[in-house]
Amino acid sequence: MPSESTTVTTETPDLVDAAKLGTQPQTARGKRTRDALIAAARTVFERDGYVDSRLVDIAAEAKCSIGSFYTWFDSKDEVFAAVLHEAQSEMLHPGTGRIETSDDPVAIIGASNRSYFEAYRRNARLNQLLLQVAAVDTRFRTMRQARASAFVSRNARAISELQQRGLADRGVDATMAAMALSGMVSRLAQDAYNASVDVPVDDLVETATRLWTNALGLTTPELRAD
Template identity: 85%
Template structure:
């Protein structure tokens, strides 16, 4: 879901990492070890995206990385540990930090559009990995709790941005900011999931325009350029 507040403004709603650092396996101390571990992480992402999390096998990851299964166990204890490493490598790209806080001199519609675009483009680049994360969360309570915490933090950030607009008289004050944030953030996330993960679509511009119209219409921010005739 889009976030309209920068990392420096996280405050009490700091966004948790995708995985805990303790779950990332053994860290190599040599350049050779770093290359081997990096190759295993790259191979694991390939195998996970190709075969799915449940059906992927460690021997296939090792083969894809062109190393032995013994080398795999030098750096990782299990499949969920190497999956955590894959997520850790990708998390900065999967979940963008937002496009800047809405200030009095900013155009809130432009900021919402830019934030939606950043989210859709990041999701498109990582569509298969996002789908895998949903699959793993369904069977692993630790990943499920992580997703719940991240979702709550992003919704809280969006709710604060909506409340800020309401206080400045730029958004409909009759809308509950928290419920609006949940509804609109969920809408964008579902659009990205359906189009990129299920349909294999590639039409970012159409998604950005549609999602931004719905965001701004719902909040009473509609501008002439976005108004439907």
Template identity: 80%
Template sequence: MSSESDTASAPPDLVDPTKLGVQPQTARGQRTRNALIAAARTVFERDGYVDSRLVDIVAEAKCSIGSFYTWFDSKEEVFAAVLHEAQSEMLHPGTNRIETSDDPVAIIDASNRAYFEAYRRNARLNLLLQQVSAVDPRFREMRRARASAFVTRNARAIADLQARGVADRAVDPEMAAKALSGMVSRLAYEVFALGDHGPQSDQESVDDLVGTATRLWTNALGLTAPELRAD
């Protein structure tokens, strides 16, 4: 359940929204720009950011290099546009403010599922983000700020549970949020970005990850729910 304070602490954009190239004024121009963004994502995910070339992007988009420079100044700018298009889909959900009437375990479970499913759908792009963060300090700082916003939201949710008396009050909310958020992020990276999920289907992996991550969250915070209690 979102609240006014959740909206106020919305995570920052992954990229500077003023550096996304030229916005078309015609439908034809929009189609060309969209084709370039889609082609750039394909090439970036296939070749990696460092090795991607503009000639390969325009070839994938079936347009000229001149058309590219009509809308974008550089590889960095079209990459920013790719991230801008994808960031809502890639949103790393935080745990929403938990009201008295809510089932906290169900909310944690739903937040974990939303995260893993979004990560699975964008696994190649998430792997690319790791690469770009290593070579571009500006992007690395935006990513850090975005991750920090989700940790802050999760810490607030944990503090709410402690105030209600249903979570362990000896746990530091911010440190717990950092540890648990980092655990979920690393699990997704190992399974979907690196492909370490054995013979299971992606959906089976999501189901297993959600169950495991939710149990670890609830155990760490001292929460219980009938379906999560050990037999």
């Protein structure tokens, strides 16, 4: 499944170092210019890719001078960090939080999967771009790995709680199950939304939720085969 509940908590590491996002504006005008540069940078990065994007193109897209760019950012990786920071709440991997006794665990897994797929679909190009940058930049790779680890840990705790309540197969290692299932949903989203075919969200949610619940031995009437 995805990798975290629909609400971001403080235990989830940021995608980027908040102290390295360029100069912060002190005026409304400065904020408008900086915001325009961040929006323009996302457009250029998604269009041209990180490696081939140029600062002059970002400035042109924002309708400002290259000098204005350097007022707020020192480099391409700094403005890319700002783009990720702006979008990270939308890019988070939703996953299982604590499942209370009265909750339907299958419904929660399904809702978490839906939240993940919908967020990934809205940000498919940026998610793909992050994968590319993480492959060549150790800083982004380290932060992405830390974030993935936090999500796996959260899912592992949720699986362990289900096992303790007798609702999930106790013979499955909770951490390895969380790693496998989180990775499965992540890869499913990548393949579905980074290809030319746009797979319906409902189909992805149903498939991923069946795989999750079947793997853990969870069942509900809605998920049982006819």
